[in-house]
Amino acid sequence: MADSGIKVRIEGELAYIALNRPEKRNAINQAMLRALPEAIDEVDRNDVRAIIIYGEGQAFSAGIDFTSLTNDTGARGGEGGGPDMQRFRRFVAESQASLNRIESVEKPVIGALHGFVGGLGLELALACDARIASVGARLGMPEVRIGLVPDVGGTTRLTRTVGYARSKELIMTARMIEAADAEKIGLVNRVVAEGTHLAAAEELAREMARNAPLAVGLAKRIIDKGHGLDKMTFQELEVLAQSSLLLTEDFREGATALAQRREPRFKGR
CATH class of the missing domain: 3.90.226.10 (2-enoyl-CoA Hydratase; Chain A, domain 1)
Incomplete structure (x- = not known):
């Protein structure tokens, strides 16, 4: 290069x-x-x-x-x-x-x-x-x-x-x-x-x-792909992304860190 x-x-x-x-x-x-x-x-x-x-x-x-x-x-x-x-x-x-x-x-x-x-x-x-x-x-x-x-x-x-x-x-x-x-x-x-x-x-x-990388990446994709779609389809993208993020280690870490009042340590998985 x-x-x-x-x-x-x-x-x-x-x-x-x-x-x-x-x-x-x-x-x-x-x-x-x-x-x-x-x-x-x-x-x-x-x-x-x-x-x-x-x-x-x-x-x-x-x-x-x-x-x-x-x-x-x-x-x-x-x-x-x-x-x-x-x-x-x-x-x-x-x-x-x-x-x-x-x-x-x-x-x-x-x-x-x-x-x-x-x-x-x-x-x-x-x-x-x-x-x-x-x-x-x-x-x-x-x-x-x-x-x-x-x-x-x-x-x-x-x-x-x-x-x-x-x-x-x-x-x-x-x-x-x-x-x-x-x-x-x-x-x-x-x-x-x-x-x-x-x-x-x-x-x-x-x-x-500083934020959870998987969530940041999917938020980016939802905004880019959802632009121009009807409201209900756009919201369906949110649901599909959220249903996968709920299963991630980063979500569990983020929720735990919030409860413990500390900075989360995200790993992107």
Whole structure:
């Protein structure tokens, strides 16, 4: 993974996944997209309780690497021919699957955002469970400015996060907004002082990591899978998850710790 533009490190209960192409403002290419789910799989196999995704250098991510878009996806086309659309559709499907893996891991994932967070970079951030942004961060999806649409879950996740009207405005204007405005509409959870975004993400990750990991993971899945379902089906997901959690060692430990007025010692089983 060393040459992929993705860097992984594990420190105790937290795992860190870094976008590591600072000389390109962490523009995301095909190698990075392929390495992201591998990084998630790597940390998921370890005994970590939360994951932080951040960018090295001056920005979280400038979005897609246009060299990769034109050269690696078939969008440019061959001599005398048009774009290879089958190859391009395969690239988009693989990209969507890459971000879906972030959403599907049963551990909380926090995006620590700074600098420019645009296009595919924002789509990546939206795949996280929560987003912490530093003052000075600018977020948006400018794809329509070059004749494209957000296609790696952007329209889907942005709509689910900020609602129909605001997602239409942001996407159709290609507007980049400041962190404070992103917080007002629920695009980010919290805005912190410049340079403290990673520390604030760690604080939130540790707060989540203190809780029973099986319960946290299933709560995440219920919210993600239940969105858009009718109320009764959504509630049925709660019942099914709860009926399995009642059988876990963590539930017994949590109930015992509460009765004994001490901190629980969860083991994830």
